[in-house]
Amino acid sequence: MSKEQDSKIAKDGLRYKSKEGGSPFQDSANMSSISCYKCGLHKPRALGIFRRLLNQSMFMCGECKPAKA
Numbered sequence: 001m002s003k004e005q006d007s008k009i010a011k012d013g014l015r016y017k018s019k020e021g022g023s024p025f026q027d028s029a030n031m032s033s034i035s036c037y038k039c040g041l042h043k044p045r046a047l048g049i050f051r052r053l054l055n056q057s058m059f060m061c062g063e064c065k066p067a068k069a
Contacts, residue, residue: 034059035059037053038060043063048061
């Protein structure tokens with residue numbers, strides 16, 4: 001059923017050579033982007049608002065909740 005994978009741990013401790021290390025959100029340590037609770041996409045904090053939901057402040061991007069004109 002499942003494929004058997006041939007992977008060996010190298011002497012330096014790494015298993016995969018084709019994969020880059022780290023996180024795709026390495027630069028978000030300063031919280032310049034945050035994920036929208038409605039659509040789940042990461043957006044800049046300046047392009048959204050915080051809404052109170054279940055006694056917590058949740059971020060909602062401007063595309064999910066457009067600003068009032």
